[in-house]
Amino acid sequence: MRELRYREAVREAIAEEMEADESVFLMGEEVGHYQGAYKVSEGLLARFGEKRVIDTPIAEAGFAGIGIGAAMTGLRPVIEFMTWNFSFVAFDQIISNAAKIRQMSGGTIDVPIVFRGPNGAAKQVASQHSHSVDPFYTNIPGIFVVMPATPRDAKGLLKTAIRCNDPVVFLEGETLYNVKGEVPDEGEEELIPFGKGRIGREGTDCTIVAFGRPYYETMQAAEKLAEDGIECEVVDPRTLRPLDLDLLVESVKKTHRCVVVHEHWPYGGPGAEIVDQIQRHAFDWLDAPIERVGSLDVPMPYASNLENFVLPTVERITDAVRKVTYSEKK
Amino acid sequence: MYLIRRFEEEAARAYAQGKIGGFLHLYIGQEAIAVGAAAALKDGDTVFQTYRDHGISLALGSTPEACMAELFGKDTGVSRGMGGSMHFFDKANGFMGGWGIVGGHVAVAAGAAFKAKYAGDDSVTLCFFGEGATNIGGFHEGLSLAGLWKLPIVFICENNQYAMGTPMSRTSAIQDLTLKAQGYGMHGDRFAGYDVATVRERVQQAVDRARKGEGPTFIEIETYRFRGHSMSDPAKYRSRAELEERKKKDPLAITKSQLTDAGMSLEAIDEVEEAVEEVVSAAVKAADAAEPAKEEVMFDSVMATKLGPKNREEAEV
Numbered sequence: 032m033r034e035l036r037y038r039e040a041v042r043e044a045i046a047e048e049m050e051a052d053e054s055v056f057l058m059g060e061e062v063g064h065y066q067g068a069y070k071v072s073e074g075l076l077a078r079f080g081e082k083r084v085i086d087t088p089i090a091e092a093g094f095a096g097i098g099i100g101a102a103m104t105g106l107r108p109v110i111e112f113m114t115w116n117f118s119f120v121a122f123d124q125i126i127s128n129a130a131k132i133r134q135m136s137g138g139t140i141d142v143p144i145v146f147r148g149p150n151g152a153a154k155q156v157a158s159q160h161s162h163s164v165d166p167f168y169t170n171i172p173g174i175f176v177v178m179p180a181t182p183r184d185a186k187g188l189l190k191t192a193i194r195c196n197d198p199v200v201f202l203e204g205e206t207l208y209n210v211k212g213e214v215p216d217e218g219e220e221e222l223i224p225f226g227k228g229r230i231g232r233e234g235t236d237c238t239i240v241a242f243g244r245p246y247y248e249t250m251q252a253a254e255k256l257a258e259d260g261i262e263c264e265v266v267d268p269r270t271l272r273p274l275d276l277d278l279l280v281e282s283v284k285k286t287h288r289c290v291v292v293h294e295h296w297p298y299g300g301p302g303a304e305i306v307d308q309i310q311r312h313a314f315d316w317l318d319a320p321i322e323r324v325g326s327l328d329v330p331m332p333y334a335s336n337l338e339n340f341v342l343p344t345v346e347r348i349t350d351a352v353r354k355v356t357y358s359e360k361k
Numbered sequence: 362m363y364l365i366r367r368f369e370e371e372a373a374r375a376y377a378q379g380k381i382g383g384f385l386h387l388y389i390g391q392e393a394i395a396v397g398a399a400a401a402l403k404d405g406d407t408v409f410q411t412y413r414d415h416g417i418s419l420a421l422g423s424t425p426e427a428c429m430a431e432l433f434g435k436d437t438g439v440s441r442g443m444g445g446s447m448h449f450f451d452k453a454n455g456f457m458g459g460w461g462i463v464g465g466h467v468a469v470a471a472g473a474a475f476k477a478k479y480a481g482d483d484s485v486t487l488c489f490f491g492e493g494a495t496n497i498g499g500f501h502e503g504l505s506l507a508g509l510w511k512l513p514i515v516f517i518c519e520n521n522q523y524a525m526g527t528p529m530s531r532t533s534a535i536q537d538l539t540l541k542a543q544g545y546g547m548h549g550d551r552f553a554g555y556d557v558a559t560v561r562e563r564v565q566q567a568v569d570r571a572r573k574g575e576g577p578t579f580i581e582i583e584t585y586r587f588r589g590h591s592m593s594d595p596a597k598y599r600s601r602a603e604l605e606e607r608k609k610k611d612p613l614a615i616t617k618s619q620l621t622d623a624g625m626s627l628e629a630i631d632e633v634e635e636a637v638e639e640v641v642s643a644a645v646k647a648a649d650a651a652e653p654a655k656e657e658v659m660f661d662s663v664m665a666t667k668l669g670p671k672n673r674e675e676a677e678v
Contacts, residue, residue, distance in 0.1 A: 056479070082479070087506070088505065088506070088509065090502040090505060090506065092468060092498060092499055092502050093468045093471075093499075093502025093503055093505060093506045094468075094502075094506065095468070096465075096466075096467070096468020096469045096471065096472060096499065096502070096503060097468055097469075097471050097472040097475050097503075097506055098472060099468075099469045099472055100409075100457075100468070100469040100470055100471060100472020100473040100474075100475065100476070101472040101473070101475050101476045101479065102472070103457060103469070103472070103473065104407065104457075104472070104473045104476040104477075105476060105480070106475075106476050106479060106480075120498075123462055123465055123499070124465070124468070124469075127461070127462045127465055128460075128462075128465060128466070128469055132458070133662055133663060133664060133665065134443050134659070134662040134663045135440060135443055135444045135448045135450065135458070136440055136443070136444065136448070136450035136452070136458065136662075137438070137439070137440040137441030137442075137443050137444065137450065137658065137662055138441065138443075138658065138661060138662030139440075139450060139452050140450060140452055140457070140458075141665045143665075172663055172669065173663050173664060175666075175668075195666055196664075196665035196666060197664040197665050197666050225666070225668060226668055273668045273669070307678075
């Protein structure tokens with residue numbers, strides 16, 4: 032297998048699907064001539080032309096709406112938000128329109144559309160540009176929510192998303208774009224299904240559920256704990272809606288302990304949902320209350336010392352695992 | 362036009378009897394616009410409307426049975442009981458929906474026009490909204506992109522004078538709404554919508570222009586709704602005298618006098634009206650007798666991909 036950066040994996044998925052299907056196009060701010068604000072779409076304009084790689088004005092509600100109308104009438108738009116923070120001005124389009132049209136029309140109109148872009152905090156971009164939006168979108172029936180942590184998952188899941196006949200919210204990560212990882216060789220097509228998680232690391236003492244950016248802090252925490260003889264199983268659900276509950280429950284039944292790590296704020300959200308599902312489906316197997324590690328419950332400050340304090344850290348994850356395994360720091 | 366009028370009068374009656382729930386926004390008084398505009402279209406064209414959508418759906422060819430059944434929340438409804446009054450959909454007839462959020466469908470309609478341009482077909486999209494929508498962001502972003510990309514779309518503003526209960530003098534800094542569209546580089550037209558033939562002719566000009574690739578048009582059509590904003594609105598913000606004055610321009614009366622002027626006998630008009638009566642009362646009877654909306658459709662219709670809940674147990678917490 033090759034190694035690719037996350038951004039290259041996303042780009043390959045878009046390019047391959049555009050190559051395979053004339054109805055797929057990419058639309059968003061600076062996706063064409065600028066080559067993408069985060070260089071995800073670099074080279075796509077030269078390859079596919081202005082008809083299919085479309086620069087828009089700064090008008091998220093407008094181009095999200097255009098995408099929805101195009102999807103309703105047979106195209107397969109990939110709509111890029113420069114960051115998910117800007118999706119809030121298009122919130123109504125995603126919630127009231129994309130997620131509702133199919134049922135509202137008695138099942139007669141499909142909306143095959145992907146909304147994608149970087150999610151979560153970057154580095155010192157302060158409170159208006161540091162939202163992890165997964166809690167907002169996972170609450171809504173009618174859309175899928177995908178949050179891949181690795182290049183391989185990003186590629187395989189984005190290909191599935193583009194071929195999906197329903198709206199997909201696809202949450203990448205600005206700080207993940209440079210991450211390198213193994214991706215199947217060219218010509219070896221991999222489509223990763225929605226609702227199937229992945230074991231990032233096997234272990235017997237504690238399950239850690241992690242997705243998106245803090246997956247990497249979680250993996251580091253697991254390695255650190257292993258030095259003290261605590262073997263954690265890291266499970267990445269990869270899609271938050273639908274959720275691979277079977278995989279989570281299976282792991283907890285093996286380890287009897289669980290910590291859930293997420294970038295979003297502590298109140299509600301997929302982190303709380305996962306805890307709730309596990310306690311209801313694996314209650315008798317649990318030997319300790321489930322712990323959660325998320326961003327601290329404050330808007331993101333600018334200063335780097337404080338930003339690092341707010342985001343989930345390796346230390347907070349190891350502390351949580353020690354708490355549920357009743358083990359002292361050595 | 363008479364079918365729309367009588368359909369809605371019966372709907373109002375059924376609403377009063379508790380057979381229809383939720384909101385019910387009547388189009389009574391505005392019928393010439395839906396009928397005239399629909400007559401300017403051909404197969405493959407698409408139409409988007411607000412929640413005041415019964416008129417256009419019927420004008421485009423939805424059956425009164427399916428429309429009434431939708432209001433009654435029945436499985437035989439145009440949206441199988443999932444949409445109700447505000448969300449009629451009839452894809453086969455080009456009707457892409459009644460939309461419930463003011464201004465929210467404007468960019469979506471532009472998206473359907475975008476598809477026509479992308480695919481290189483010659484279809485045209487009509488997008489209806491009220492004058493109240495011209496103050497919200499969604500309207501401006503939709504027009505902005507449609508103008509920028511010269512999309513084959515006609516925006517039709519049905520200016521019925523009141524955004525719910527607020528007159529335009531208190532919502533808009535300018536009273537000629539075509540000025541708002543000028544900034545987006547599109548053609549503008551503005552006329553009164555009481556005569557169905559005028560509506561057809563003027564909308565046709567805009568549709569032809571769009572079909573030839575000459576870009577979008579914004580049309581402001583003066584009209585008036587005879588009923589309140591919805592069934593719960595007694596319309597106390599306007600005077601009885603104003604309403605009576607406006608009713609002198611009832612599009613149905615105008616059409617009727619045009620027909621008799623053209624030589625159609627009153628008996629022949631009566632025959633048409635009687636036929637409509639039968640259709641509407643049959644629609645009410647059929648809607649009454651139809652099966653209620655189905656749980657399995659509710660679950661099944663949410664997504665095309667079958668990964669969601671299929672029954673109540675799976676859909677619970």
